[in-house]
Amino acid sequence: MLLNVSYNDKKITKKIDEAVGKPLPIKERFAMGGIGSPKLPITEASLDIYNLLILDNSTNTCNVEIRPNGIIVRFRSRLETYGLIIPYYKLNVYKGDIGIYSIYMDHYFIKVRSDTKAIQRFFRKLLDHRADNLPTNLEDL
Numbered sequence: 374m375l376l377n378v379s380y381n382d383k384k385i386t387k388k389i390d391e392a393v394g395k396p397l398p399i400k401e402r403f404a405m406g407g408i409g410s411p412k413l414p415i416t417e418a419s420l421d422i423y424n425l426l427i428l429d430n431s432t433n434t435c436n437v438e439i440r441p442n443g444i445i446v447r448f449r450s451r452l453e454t455y456g457l458i459i460p461y462y463k464l465n466v467y468k469g470d471i472g473i474y475s476i477y478m479d480h481y482f483i484k485v486r487s488d489t490k491a492i493q494r495f496f497r498k499l500l501d502h503r504a505d506n507l508p509t510n511l512e513d514l
Contacts, residue, residue: 374388374392374457374458375421375422375455375456375457375458375481376388376389376455376456376458377453377454377455377456378445378447378454378455378456379452379453379454388458389445389456389458392442392443392458392460393440393441393442393443393444393445393458393459393460394440394441394442394443395440395441396408396438396440397439397440397441405439405498405502406498408438408439408440409436409437409438409439410436410437410438410492410495410499411436411489411491411492411495412434412436413434413435413436413437413485413486413487413492414432414433414434414485414486414488415433415434415435415448415483415484415485416473416484416485416486417482417483417484418433418482418483418484419480419481419482419483421480421481422448422455422457422481422483425448425450425455426448426450428450428451429450429451431449433448434448434449435447435448435483435485436448437476437495437499439498439499439502441506442460442461442506443458443459443460443461443463443464444459444461444464444476444499445457445458445459446459446476446483448483457478457481457483459476459478461503461506461507462507463478463479464476464477464478464503465477465478466496466499466500466503468496469484472486472487472488473485473486473487474487474492474496
């Protein structure tokens with residue numbers, strides 16, 4: 374779901390916590406080496422997100438926060454902050470062309486350039502955390 378997370382609204386916070394869980398405790402954050410991504414340059418996005426990004430002339434960047442049951446992709450448009458809340462069971466991450474990662478959920482997608490080692494390490498950490506926290510499939514039993 375795509376939400377405006379600029380303001381501290383209890384209803385929106387509750388929706389986010391139900392979808393992807395509460396933020397990780399500080400002890401787990403240190404153990405993981407951080408839960409936030411570096412600044413990710415956006416190269417392409419779905420129509421809903423693209424319409425928000427073209428409202429201003431700033432560089433289109435986003436960042437990703439790891440939560441216990443999913444991720445939050447945050448980006449800014451004008452003076453507002455938007456969050457794409459993605460539970461792990463709906464998350465698809467593809468490595469396409471050289472240095473491009475694609476993050477998909479239903480009909481939303483964001484493609485980001487991964488031109489540094491830090492970004493590539495973050496996506497490896499994200500995929501490992503997702504593998505550890507996905508619910509068990511029936512085929513695995």
